[in-house]
Amino acid sequence: MSDKHIKWLILIIPTIVIGLWEYVRHEFLLSYISMELGNWLSPVIVFFVTMTFLVPLFRRYEKLQEQLKKERAEKAVLQERERIARELHDGIAQSLFLCSVQVNQMKRKQPSDQEWEELDKSLRQIHDYVRYSISNLKSTPAPTPATAWKVHLEELVEQFRLNTGVLVDLQLELEETHLTAKEKIELFACIHEALTNIQKHAQATKVTILLGSTKQGWSLVVEDNGQGYIGNPFQQPNRFGMRIIQERVSEIQATVTFSRDQGKTKLVIYKGDNENGYSLSSGDRR
Incomplete structure (x- = not known):
């Protein structure tokens, strides 16, 4: 009506x-x-x-x-x-x-x-x-219905595949109705920045993107099998991307962590709880 x-x-x-x-x-x-x-x-x-x-x-x-x-x-x-x-x-x-x-x-x-x-x-x-x-x-996409946001994200991933030849496994297990328009905008931008970093620095052959629900909220995981990182990526000079991700995550009252374990680098953005205990650790470095 x-x-x-x-x-x-x-x-x-x-x-x-x-x-x-x-x-x-x-x-x-x-x-x-x-x-x-x-x-x-x-x-x-x-x-x-x-x-x-x-x-x-x-x-x-x-x-x-x-x-x-x-x-x-x-x-x-x-x-x-x-x-x-x-x-x-x-x-x-x-x-x-x-x-x-x-x-x-x-x-x-x-x-x-x-x-x-x-x-x-x-x-x-x-x-x-x-x-x-x-x-x-x-x-960054305009706020759109859930299906349009999902399509926009799939287009971003497909463009990344075409540009790099890297295999991307995109798993959207969270109902988009659980995300606000602001969260969709910021998460899309964070995924875009994460893929850009992987393309520029990681030399990865496979990337996994998982957006799922937790007991008290949701979590986004971007994982790659690249060569890792040196030191704390949130504090390195001339590395603006990770700091921008931090700022975007704070805009939606969420938390971001970065870790390296068993030859894989994992960026985790979560909101609602921290049951998985993700943390920033040195692990393998490049």
Whole structure:
């Protein structure tokens, strides 16, 4: 039922009820019910009909209004993300590229100066980070129905397969209705970042993505058979992806852990409980 239909029902139901009551009262009940009693019964009947039919309609209308407000807020956020991505691309990214070209020209004029190498390396790192930020801003899907979110995730995994040749086992065992729109957005972005990290650093041949329920919530596990990591990946300089995952996870009041065990690297995001006891351990390193 649409917003417009609910408004019309709220307006016409009391009118129809009181009209029917007056017709029945005057045509069939005048010999049984006095005029004074009929006048008292009129507001009682309207009140009964209001409580029976109109209150649920009011609740439905309020729910629709709240949903519309939420959708508008989410749309505004996505539009802002697009605007920021455009500004990064048109401004900072292009300026960094120009600076990199200028540095290369200076290197050719003074090839013996080692400082140019350090400057060029720093510019490349900043440029890569800006391009990653642009990609991350544009890759996050809009809040969609559960089936559309699932399809969007499957498309992401398939694109990763095509780009890398890595086998991906995607297991979605959690009903999407258990996730809020915000959780879907952030989890999609975290999976995207995890796959990007695997592609860039892990040299893996197989990845498993499991989204399932726990006794008090849900958990997302991204596991690969790559070469592992060095130190604490959440604290390494020039490694922005894991820190961004941390920030996204905190946005949905969840917890993220990273571990290495039996030749496999495991990223776990969970919400509700920590029964599995995932923790960050050194394990095998690269």
